[in-house]
Amino acid sequence: MDKSTGRPTKKKVVAVVGGGLVGALNACFFAKRGFNVEVFESREDIRQAKVVKGRSINLALSHRGRQALKHVGLEEKIVSQGIPMHARMIHSPSGKQSPIPYGKKGQVIFAPSEAETYPNTKLNFEHKLHDWTAETGLMTFVRSDGSKEQIKADLIVGCDGAFSAIRKQFLRRSRFNYSQTYIPHGYMELTMPPINGQFAMKPNYLHIWPRNTFMMIALPNLDKTFTCTLFMPFEEFEKITTGDEVIEFFQKYFPDTIPLIGSDALRRDYFRLPAQAMVSVKCSPYHINDKCVLMGDAAHAVVPFYGQGMNAGFEDCIVFDEIMEQFNEDFSSVLPEYTRVRVPDDHAIADLAMYNYIEMRAHVNSKWFLFRKHVDNILHFIMPRTIIPLYTMVTFTRTRYHEAVERWHWQDKNDIFLIFHTWLQAWLFTALWGCLGKGHNDL
Amino acid sequence: MDKSTGRPTKKKVVAVVGGGLVGALNACFFAKRGFNVEVFESREDIRQAKVVKGRSINLALSHRGRQALKHVGLEEKIVSQGIPMHARMIHSPSGKQSPIPYGKKGQVIFAPSEAETYPNTKLNFEHKLHDWTAETGLMTFVRSDGSKEQIKADLIVGCDGAFSAIRKQFLRRSRFNYSQTYIPHGYMELTMPPINGQFAMKPNYLHIWPRNTFMMIALPNLDKTFTCTLFMPFEEFEKITTGDEVIEFFQKYFPDTIPLIGSDALRRDYFRLPAQAMVSVKCSPYHINDKCVLMGDAAHAVVPFYGQGMNAGFEDCIVFDEIMEQFNEDFSSVLPEYTRVRVPDDHAIADLAMYNYIEMRAHVNSKWFLFRKHVDNILHFIMPRTIIPLYTMVTFTRTRYHEAVERWHWQDKNDIFLIFHTWLQAWLFTALWGCLGKGHNDL
Known part of the structure; x- marks a missing residue:
């Protein structure tokens, strides 16, 4: 126990690369164990920044994610911020709405807007990873002013997402298995603003507009907006090139959303960003020696058709923590065991999400x-x-x-x-x- | 027709990156069509260099490869250099030999020692790719003396093998599907010298020592040596740490080879290089715009358990050439069509080789x-x-x-x-x- 700060201290430094959801949660787990945790994030502090829109798919928190949050005492805080969703609401092309409840009563899915960071850790924003060595744990970051900072970590935890910079080093080594698979669909996010300060549609539902080869979903946000996500093959996105074509398209498939999103906003926002790609990433092993480990999307990006991307990432943290307990925080035993235990599960959920994507496209109308x-x-x-x-x-x-x-x-x-x-x-x-x-x- | 050289010329420059078997053959195909072909190879001229041993798995030329060679008039030249193999020769642990013929009579597999380069092309050895841009075709190479050379190519053909530098650029782009899978087996090459100037074993056979989870094969070379390749799980390779253990191991599993390889050579050569990894690579698309295309191992490294690695690479060249004919050498049509046609075939042979590897391990003794x-x-x-x-x-x-x-x-x-x-x-x-x-x- 360090008397000046009143918190337990250990000599070991854990560098968490990536300050997204999984990075932030991981920082909490390591801080709770008394490690000196340094979180490095290339972007500015997302808590101070204007909301970056159109780049992240709305996330749904279910049992696995909640268990991980509970473990570091964050469950109630996050859940209270979320909007419970009791059912799916299916919108027909004519605008008719039919609710389909989720599983059994009392089971709800939450959509958190943001994960707050546990206090027992140091956050370094606007630090971009420049170089690092798996053998020594020496890392060099570039700050936004161009200056460099070096740090020597005992453990490097790569939570830097589907396009992980940490993972690139793994790829240069022999006997690293890796696959990235892009699907033919892209996605685009559109915002549905509040009407008279209220949600434009019923908030406690995952709204779905299923239209065979494409679909739209909408999830409620705390600011009373809905984020509508349109999933469609890239070639269909590319066919629409003018504002009139956007309106024509929505008129045909999602007529009930035009007044809610607003036709001017639709004409404009459709062209704000190109449709985004979706990738499924699988790899193995997750570790290098006793020095580095990958978690979350950096280890296993999944396509968003099972609602498990964030939950799998959060469960990574709890599984790693369980193994830390089992092996007395001895990284040389913990890391190989984590790879052994977690790889088959992450591969299974990645495959399942891909299977669901294919099934959704192929079998949605099949009688069998x-x-x-x-x-x-x-x-x-x-x-x-x-x-x-x-x-x-x-x-x-x-x-x-x-x-x-x-x-x-x-x-x-x-x-x-x-x-x-x-x-x-x-x-x-x-x-x-x-x-x-x-x-x-x-x- | 250029009167000074007597060869047909075209303005277009084709840069072939990689001067291995597929690069050399591809250069012939493009040269035959009258393009200005520049081949860039990072190593020194292999025709002048001492033989680099222990790094390449012996290759077997079969129908597809021969058809490709025939197309550029090289079949007879290469085949006459090869040693025909009429059968497999199975060596039991006691040293008993039993021949198993290949398919029907008259079908033989050849093992070429080296592919010669077609004359109508410029070879640039000791040129290492430093940087290149897919949009402009501008490439920068570093020579062995450190100096740089720039070239602007109309078409860049990446034939630079399983660890392709050209492919790295593909990986940085969105919507490039990629997988690399290492198998648990490694391989090691050992040389069996001639005895009294003659082959130490019957030359017209692929010699095989099947031993359940591992095996050794031997292929004849023109210099009357055999290259013996031992395939074994990495963990088994790592168990053997002393010369005595090598001899003990060979005594148990390959006793007939000890006098032929020589026990001193065995003790020494086993530790010369570590066991090499084997990787299966699949990717898609094979092209970027009308500027760059991947072929051979750069596009599809396969594990060597179907004897089709080189043949698939050679067939790539002939398939590309057929599409060039069909689309009048218009790269903007040829490249997408090549991806469309060739990807499913290359993926099929990669999967088949992997399937054969798994089958060899799992079913070799299965009654079913x-x-x-x-x-x-x-x-x-x-x-x-x-x-x-x-x-x-x-x-x-x-x-x-x-x-x-x-x-x-x-x-x-x-x-x-x-x-x-x-x-x-x-x-x-x-x-x-x-x-x-x-x-x-x-x-």
Whole structure:
């Protein structure tokens, strides 16, 4: 315990690179353990900056994320800032709205606007990573005035997002497995302002406009605006080149949103930024020796079609913390174990999000898919403990992602088997009775 | 036609980066079309350099590669340098040798020692790529004396191998899909010298020592040596740390090779270089605008378990040339079309090589696998035109890789169906007769 500050101190320095959601939460976990935590963020202090719009997809906090926040005493604070969403609200092309509740009653998803930082740590904004060495932990940052700052860290935690600068060093080393996959869809964010100081639509819903190969969603913000996110193949985005074409497009597919967003705003905002790409990143290992570890999007960017990107990143922090406990904070044991334990789960959620993207595009109208969903629900109703829908396991439990997927495959296989078995019995029954009847007639 | 040189000239400059096998062959294709071809290679002239050993896996030239060589008139030259291999020779742990012939008679695989360069092109050795711009085609190279050279190319062809410098620029751009996967096995090359000026083993064979999780192969060279390549998991390589342990290991698994390689050479050469990693690289697209295209290992490094790495790279050149013909050498049409046509085939062969690696490890002793191989052979015997083993399609035809794989999946599925169908008929037949019999008895 350091008497001057009244906080527990340790000699070891943990440098967290990236001050986004996962970086900020990680800083809390390390600070809570008494490490000297230095957070480096290339952008200016986001708490002081004007809101940077149109660059981040709205995030939904569910069970895994909440568990991680709870661990550092932030759950209530963040959750109280969020807007609970009880259901999805489906908007038809004619403007008709139909609510579809989420899972069981009492389970809600929250959309936090911002993650606050735990006090026990030093934040260094406008510090851009210039160079670093995995062997020594020596890092050089460039400040906004061009001056350089060096720091020697005992542990470097790369939380610098899908286009991680830390990860680039991993790529230069041998035997680092890596994949980045862009999907053909892009996204664009549009703001729906408040009307007379109130939300323009019902706030406690995830609003969805499903339109086959593309869709729009809207999530409420604390300032009473909605962020509308339009997902569409890049080639469709590129077809729209004038303000009139924007209005024509919205008239056809999202007519109810035109008065709410405003047709002038629509004409203007559609061209403010080009549609953004979405990437799925998987890699392995997550660590170099006992010096560096990747977490959050830096380790596993996922496409946003399972609502688990932030939750997986937050769960990374809690999983790492659990392993720190298990191995007495010995980085040389903790880091390899973290890779061993976490890689299969992060790969599973990345695959699942991609699967959901493909499924959404291909099967949204398929009868087989609807039939399967129906069978799942019936089986869950008959055997609630044995058959748990995948979505429930992923969103409302901390079942390891890869185990959830394995269990789902098992259920899937056995559903088919069950159906086939029943069919075979029925068929045999008919065939045998038919043949017996025939036998009788022949005699 | 340029009268001073007597060769056809065009204003357009094609810069081929990388003077390996695919770069050299590509230079021939572009030179044959009359382009001003500049080849840049960071190493010294390999034709003058001492042989760089232990770094390259021995290569086998089969149908696709030969077709590409034939197109630029190099087939006979290269093939006459090669050593025909009629069969695989399997070495048991006791030293017993059993030949297994390749496919049908008359089909042989060649191992070229070196690809000569077509004369109609300028070779720039010891030129290391420093920087380049995809928009303008401006490239800067650093020579071995540190001086810089600039060149403006109309087309940049990246043939600079699995760790391509050209590809790095692709990675910085958005919407470039990329994956690199290292396998747990490494490889090490050892040389078996001639005995009394003659090959130490029968030369016209691919010698194989299969030993479950690891194996050794040996391929003959023109200088009467054999290059022995040991494939083994990295963790097994790392267990061997002394010369005595090397001998002990070879005594146990490859006793017949110790007198042929020489025990002193073995003790020494095992530690000369660490075991090398093997990577599978897939990416897409292969081009940037009308300026740059990737070919060979730069576009698709494959693990060496289907013997198609070099053949796929050579086939890239012929496919590109076919598209050049089709689109009148208009790069803005040729490059996107090349990506569209070639990506699925290169991905298919990369996957197939990886599949073969996994299959070799997992199924080498599995009864199901042997049973399937047996079924394939019977079906091929009954219906030679309908059922063509995958290996034959890949190695001895120019069937597009992805079509070969699709056809193989079709055959696989239909084999199962055929077997199931036959079984069902037999079962029904028995069941119905049984029930009829029962019917009789009951009366």
